[in-house]
Amino acid sequence: MTAYSPRDFHPLRFQLATTAFAGGTDTPRAFLERCLATLAEREPVVRAWVVLNEAAARDAADASTARWAAGRPLSPIDGMPVGIKDLLETRDMPTQMGCPAYRGNFPKRDNAAVWALREAGAVILGKTVTTELGGAHPGPTTNPFDQTRTPGGSSSGSAAAVAARMVPAALGTQVGGSVIRPSSYCGNVALKPTQGGINRGERQATSMSTTGIHAGSIEDMWLVAIEIGKRAGGDPGRPPLSGPPVPPSARRPMVLGVMETEGWAALDDASRSAFEQVVERLRAQGVTVLRRAEHPMLEAFEASLMGVQAMTSAITGWENHWLFRNLVAQNPDAISARSKAVLAMAERMTPEDYRLHLLRREEVRARHAALAPVVDALIAPASPGPAPAWSGDVPGQPPKPRPTGDAVFNTPSSGIGAPAVTIPLCAVGGLPMGIQVMAQVQMDAHATAIARWMLETIDPVVA
Amino acid sequence: MTAYSPRDFHPLRFQLATTAFAGGTDTPRAFLERCLATLAEREPVVRAWVVLNEAAARDAADASTARWAAGRPLSPIDGMPVGIKDLLETRDMPTQMGCPAYRGNFPKRDNAAVWALREAGAVILGKTVTTELGGAHPGPTTNPFDQTRTPGGSSSGSAAAVAARMVPAALGTQVGGSVIRPSSYCGNVALKPTQGGINRGERQATSMSTTGIHAGSIEDMWLVAIEIGKRAGGDPGRPPLSGPPVPPSARRPMVLGVMETEGWAALDDASRSAFEQVVERLRAQGVTVLRRAEHPMLEAFEASLMGVQAMTSAITGWENHWLFRNLVAQNPDAISARSKAVLAMAERMTPEDYRLHLLRREEVRARHAALAPVVDALIAPASPGPAPAWSGDVPGQPPKPRPTGDAVFNTPSSGIGAPAVTIPLCAVGGLPMGIQVMAQVQMDAHATAIARWMLETIDPVVA
Numbered sequence: 037m038t039a040y041s042p043r044d045f046h047p048l049r050f051q052l053a054t055t056a057f058a059g060g061t062d063t064p065r066a067f068l069e070r071c072l073a074t075l076a077e078r079e080p081v082v083r084a085w086v087v088l089n090e091a092a093a094r095d096a097a098d099a100s101t102a103r104w105a106a107g108r109p110l111s112p113i114d115g116m117p118v119g120i121k122d123l124l125e126t127r128d129m130p131t132q133m134g135c136p137a138y139r140g141n142f143p144k145r146d147n148a149a150v151w152a153l154r155e156a157g158a159v160i161l162g163k164t165v166t167t168e169l170g171g172a173h174p175g176p177t178t179n180p181f182d183q184t185r186t187p188g189g190s191s192s193g194s195a196a197a198v199a200a201r202m203v204p205a206a207l208g209t210q211v212g213g214s215v216i217r218p219s220s221y222c223g224n225v226a227l228k229p230t231q232g233g234i235n236r237g238e239r240q241a242t243s244m245s246t247t248g249i250h251a252g253s254i255e256d257m258w259l260v261a262i263e264i265g266k267r268a269g270g271d272p273g274r275p276p277l278s279g280p281p282v283p284p285s286a287r288r289p290m291v292l293g294v295m296e297t298e299g300w301a302a303l304d305d306a307s308r309s310a311f312e313q314v315v316e317r318l319r320a321q322g323v324t325v326l327r328r329a330e331h332p333m334l335e336a337f338e339a340s341l342m343g344v345q346a347m348t349s350a351i352t353g354w355e356n357h358w359l360f361r362n363l364v365a366q367n368p369d370a371i372s373a374r375s376k377a378v379l380a381m382a383e384r385m386t387p388e389d390y391r392l393h394l395l396r397r398e399e400v401r402a403r404h405a406a407l408a409p410v411v412d413a414l415i416a417p418a419s420p421g422p423a424p425a426w427s428g429d430v431p432g433q434p435p436k437p438r439p440t441g442d443a444v445f446n447t448p449s450s451g452i453g454a455p456a457v458t459i460p461l462c463a464v465g466g467l468p469m470g471i472q473v474m475a476q477v478q479m480d481a482h483a484t485a486i487a488r489w490m491l492e493t494i495d496p497v498v499a
Numbered sequence: 500m501t502a503y504s505p506r507d508f509h510p511l512r513f514q515l516a517t518t519a520f521a522g523g524t525d526t527p528r529a530f531l532e533r534c535l536a537t538l539a540e541r542e543p544v545v546r547a548w549v550v551l552n553e554a555a556a557r558d559a560a561d562a563s564t565a566r567w568a569a570g571r572p573l574s575p576i577d578g579m580p581v582g583i584k585d586l587l588e589t590r591d592m593p594t595q596m597g598c599p600a601y602r603g604n605f606p607k608r609d610n611a612a613v614w615a616l617r618e619a620g621a622v623i624l625g626k627t628v629t630t631e632l633g634g635a636h637p638g639p640t641t642n643p644f645d646q647t648r649t650p651g652g653s654s655s656g657s658a659a660a661v662a663a664r665m666v667p668a669a670l671g672t673q674v675g676g677s678v679i680r681p682s683s684y685c686g687n688v689a690l691k692p693t694q695g696g697i698n699r700g701e702r703q704a705t706s707m708s709t710t711g712i713h714a715g716s717i718e719d720m721w722l723v724a725i726e727i728g729k730r731a732g733g734d735p736g737r738p739p740l741s742g743p744p745v746p747p748s749a750r751r752p753m754v755l756g757v758m759e760t761e762g763w764a765a766l767d768d769a770s771r772s773a774f775e776q777v778v779e780r781l782r783a784q785g786v787t788v789l790r791r792a793e794h795p796m797l798e799a800f801e802a803s804l805m806g807v808q809a810m811t812s813a814i815t816g817w818e819n820h821w822l823f824r825n826l827v828a829q830n831p832d833a834i835s836a837r838s839k840a841v842l843a844m845a846e847r848m849t850p851e852d853y854r855l856h857l858l859r860r861e862e863v864r865a866r867h868a869a870l871a872p873v874v875d876a877l878i879a880p881a882s883p884g885p886a887p888a889w890s891g892d893v894p895g896q897p898p899k900p901r902p903t904g905d906a907v908f909n910t911p912s913s914g915i916g917a918p919a920v921t922i923p924l925c926a927v928g929g930l931p932m933g934i935q936v937m938a939q940v941q942m943d944a945h946a947t948a949i950a951r952w953m954l955e956t957i958d959p960v961v962a
Binding site: 127144145146147148151235237238240241242243244265266267268269270272273274275276351354355358361362365366386387388390391394 | 590607608609610611614698700701703704705706707728729730731732733735736737738739814817818821824825828829849850851853854857
């Protein structure tokens with residue numbers, strides 16, 4: 037195994053290839069075949085996929101090849117092979133959600149975002165591993181940079197498939213930290229959009245889940261997001277993700293704020309040092325970087341973040357508990373012990389408890405909104421260090437906590453519903469650690485533009 | 500057939516019976532048997548039910564009987580037989596949604612509100628007829644007061660089952676006018692709660708659908724609503740319906756506003772006259788009744804309602820169109836020609852069109868909120884007259900428009916997300932016509948208290 041370095045790692049990039057598609061020197065079918073070759077090589081160890089539909093993918097890639105040859109691609113992502121997290125329905129593959137209760141579940145429907153991707157010409161290659169129902173209980177996927185470590189969760193397979201260069205992009209979902217954290221651990225870029233900005237289709241049952249995009253490059257990330265937003269819009273009642281039809285240009289921020297969250301104290305020394313070096317490099321570029329002690333509004337925001345991890349867990353546990361109850365009522369073994377513990381926690385709550393959590397969430401949202409005139413964006417580690425080791429539960433012993441890592445740096449943006457973009461700007465101990473940029477609600481393109489500037493300007497930190 | 504009069508019609512009332520349950524002179528099992536006897540008599544013509552689970556209902560009624568005998572009922576609605584609209588999932592009965600695509604669909608899950616009803620001891624008797632997917636295409640149910648007329652839709656079976664005294668209460672859902680309109684046509688009371696106040700469980704896919712309650716009495720209506728709210732809470736991210744644990748006391752309003760909507764001009768003379776007589780009787784009780792010409796804020800609100808019918812149709816059509824697309828993709832005959840027309844309309848929309856409708860909706864909401872200091876509530880006919888005749892489509896000809904009546908008086912509260920209560924205060928041509936009370940968002944108990952005062956104070960109008 038070679039130590040990861042963001043300077044040397046070359047992610048798979050789709051947008052770069054489209055010039056060759058247009059020029060006739062490469063084709064979407066050839067691109068797909070290269071993806072399949074990588075997949076055949078890496079999958080036995082990485083285990084990112086639940087199911088593949090290679091025949092349909094080849095047909096779709098051939099159709100895309102014909103469109104590029106005719107000079108009539110459906111979109112800039114026409115021909116892009118994409119993985120779909122196995123929580124989202126696809127009409128040609130089962131949707132099993134990493135959960136025994138859904139084994140063989142095959143509703144033969146396309147999620148709104150999947151439908152939009154097909155309309156844009158993308159090639160739906162397969163379903164990627166998710167933790168059970170998007171929760172804590174892990175699937176079999178390993179970290180592409182160290183097979184003894186977790187790829188993160190819950191979008192484990194999507195993050196790992198992109199990092200292993202099997203596909204240039206994949207859809208994930210985040211309710212706590214399920215897109216940004218695994219992308220941090222896997223050295224991807226990723227967008228967790230403004231809550232509601234990408235239509236969740238059938239997955240509307242919780243108030244914080246969001247469809248997000250894992251990609252090798254920020255250009256591909258944005259193109260996938262905007263091509264979905266243009267076609268599938270946002271959640272019912274919510275404005276769609278909007279922004280330029282091309283990747284936003286790099287934008288140099290004037291003022292960034294550091295968001296510490298309740299995870300700051302637990303950050304290991306090497307990871308904190310890597311983050312502080314990023315801050316120093318930003319300052320060296322003339323960017324003002326505010327710390328919490330330097331601005332009362334930033335301090336007030338941080339104060340409101342204490343307890344957010346528990347608050348978001350309680351909100352989601354409550355919102356999922358009829359689903360979980362029904363599954364357990366049908367079959368006591370339908371969900372894991374980890375998911376049962378979440379259900380037991382929710383069963384102790386009342387609607388009034390839930391309402392108090394919502395009030396707390398509103399307070400956090402208000403304190404974040406108050407930062408709009410203070411900072412162009414907030415930055416933070418995208419995870420508390422690089423991917424932790426994971427060797428599985430021990431039979432007969434209680435499930436180990438947090439097998440896919442800790443979402444403590446991600447629950448603020450999830451709770452607020454604010455967009456977050458992670459970029460692979462650090463290596464710690466030979467493994468990736470992302471830096472996230474979080475902006476005000478609806479400012480997805482702005483967050484992307486700042487992240488792009490950082491990615492193109494700041495020399496990566498290898499700690 | 501006898502002409503309907505609100506003075507002579509005696510609805511089935513559950514709350515009244517509970518004194519006898521407590522005193523040992525009546526039992527929930529006997530109450531259920533009386534319901535089943537009525538059902539056996541009326542159902543061949545009314546056709547309110549898709550499926551019954553009489554065995555499970557009898558078991559539940561026996562368990563309730565034991566609890567009342569022991570002096571330990573689970574709630575004031577312990578033992579109440581309830582019908583469930585066939586859009587909502589029930590673990591012991593199929594959920595077929597009035598749609599060929601869902602024939603035999605049996606997910607064996609309880610909707611959150613159904614789960615709450617069971618926890619409160621209610622007896623889940625069966626599934627009631629819905630129009631196809633809650634849209635315009637009708638089921639077989641007839642109006643209990645005139646079998647040549649529609650019961651209204653989409654909650655056709657729930658409204659008719661209550662009006663035929665088969666059950667004291669039933670759950671419906673409203674996205675345009677699907678609770679208040681059929682209750683108006685059937686002489687029931689009904690609550691369409693604040694949007695999001697009653698947890699919709701698996702039915703979160705549209706931004707205006709709401710679970711509502713049809714009942715014979717305002718006391719039963721409130722008790723069902725609050726017992727659900729106490730247990731299942733609201734939609735994800737939304738505060739639960741809240742208010743007193745007992746039916747709100749009658750509250751005399753000081754100022755009511757008349758809401759004309761874009762349906763006013765089309766109101767037939769007899770129905771308009773009946774409504775104006777209600778207004779006169781309110782004034783005779785010392786209530787100030789404002790008309791649009793008398794207050795600029797009321798006029799501004801009315802102006803914003805022009806086009807709301809089309810706006811709400813477009814929003815819902817868009818929000819449902821992935822569902823509809825997937826159904827048609829699986830089987831071209833999966834949905835009716837009426838539903839296909841809705842899909843075709845939505846396919847012509849873009850996310851930006853949808854976003855513009857949402858902006859318009861915000862404007863209507865703002866203008867309604869501005870009325871908070873002006874009127875205690877708004878009143879309006881709950882439907883444009885009594886139930887229209889319905890004799891079915893003619894094979895080979897295009898589907899007739901609006902087979903279950905016109906939602907024009909209901910789309911304002913649906914679009915705004917405001918609570919509405921209808922009460923059976925008029926008879927027009929020997930058929931029921933409801934009067935609705937619409938209050939500010941979250942003021943469900945306030946709307947109920949005013950409606951209760953009107954029901955107890957205003958002499959019904961027979962026109």
